[in-house]
Amino acid sequence: MTARIINGTRIGKEIREEVCADVLRLKNSGVIPGLAAVLVGNHPASHIYIRNKIKACDSLGVFSKLVHLPEDTTTTQLLQCVSDLNHQDSLHGILVQLPLPNHIDEAAILFAIDPAKDVDGLHPLNAGNLALGHAGLRPCTPSGVIEILLRERISVKGAHVVVIGRSNLVGKPLGLLLLQQHATVTLCHSRTKNLGKITQTGDILVAAVGYPGLVTADLVKPGAVVIDVGINRVDDKLVGDVDYEPVLKKASLLTPVPGGVGPMTIAC
Numbered sequence: 001m002t003a004r005i006i007n008g009t010r011i012g013k014e015i016r017e018e019v020c021a022d023v024l025r026l027k028n029s030g031v032i033p034g035l036a037a038v039l040v041g042n043h044p045a046s047h048i049y050i051r052n053k054i055k056a057c058d059s060l061g062v063f064s065k066l067v068h069l070p071e072d073t074t075t076t077q078l079l080q081c082v083s084d085l086n087h088q089d090s091l092h093g094i095l096v097q098l099p100l101p102n103h104i105d106e107a108a109i110l111f112a113i114d115p116a117k118d119v120d121g122l123h124p125l126n127a128g129n130l131a132l133g134h135a136g137l138r139p140c141t142p143s144g145v146i147e148i149l150l151r152e153r154i155s156v157k158g159a160h161v162v163v164i165g166r167s168n169l170v171g172k173p174l175g176l177l178l179l180q181q182h183a184t185v186t187l188c189h190s191r192t193k194n195l196g197k198i199t200q201t202g203d204i205l206v207a208a209v210g211y212p213g214l215v216t217a218d219l220v221k222p223g224a225v226v227i228d229v230g231i232n233r234v235d236d237k238l239v240g241d242v243d244y245e246p247v248l249k250k251a252s253l254l255t256p257v258p259g260g261v262g263p264m265t266i267a268c
């Protein structure tokens with residue numbers, strides 16, 4: 001068996017076209033949607049992520065404002081910046097690029113973002129609404145994974161989905177979104193015993209770890225759908241968490257890196 005490769009770039013483009021139509025409708029009603037992206041310091045990967053998000057805004061006709069602050073910005077200064085952005089009517093979304101430098105109180109910053117502008121869905125109010133199954137803003141990478149599953153017509157209801165990774169950004173919210181789609185969810189993490197025994201029972205397996213080659217073919221149930229969220233740089237090449245070629249031969253569907261979940265994150 002060779003898995004079909006899921007084209008995240010194509011699905012991402014489909015979503016952007018839908019968003020483009022929404023943006024046009026908003027503009028016709030007199031609203032130009034605006035996003036503020038805040039970058040602190042010079043984390044190389046963050047530069048690339050922010051640049052791609054700004055580019056995506058430009059291509060959609062969304063107004064964007066990049067706020068680039070120096071590495072030595074204090075928590076108090078960043079709180080002031082977030083407060084200013086909260087009060088700017090031309091900005092409807094605020095995105096503070098993570099990770100922040102270690103000396104900054106990340107929780108305090110996320111808590112300071114107006115929940116209605118919290119496009120990353122990381123404010124405790126939005127995270128709480130997600131846990132309770134209420135409406136709210138959702139983190140973009142987990143939303144991207146759900147969109148892939150829905151748009152590829154992969155049946156999630158009643159399926160056993162194993163997610164490796166339990167971060168606040170990806171694994172945990174993804175587990176909750178999958179529960180809302182009526183999946184049976186198992187979250188695995190660095191302390192999970194007998195990881196392979198669990199992953200081998202997953203109809204759908206999601207890897208969100210940041211460890212290249214962690215998901216070897218023997219961890220995959222034959223015919224499973226495998227979603228690779230991981231982004232790792234190995235010998236100057238971007239790779240995921242999945243041992244790509246061997247898993248391609250065992251799974252039924254697989255997302256590549258790059259070109260899988262990444263473009264979905266930006267689109268969402």
Ligand code: NAD
Pocket residue numbers: 141164165166167168169170171188189190191192195208209210211214229230231232261262263265266
């Ligand atoms: P994180 O470091 O916050 O979390 C990693 C998780 O993996 C933790 O829950 C940890 O318990 C678990 N883990 C670590 N080692 C493990 C092991 N040996 N076995 C099982 N579980 C293990 O990372 P994150 O922010 O959740 O990101 C995960 C990966 O996804 C990273 O590679 C990141 O770059 C990537 N990412 C990609 C996108 C995208 O758009 N494609 C978006 C966000 C994150």
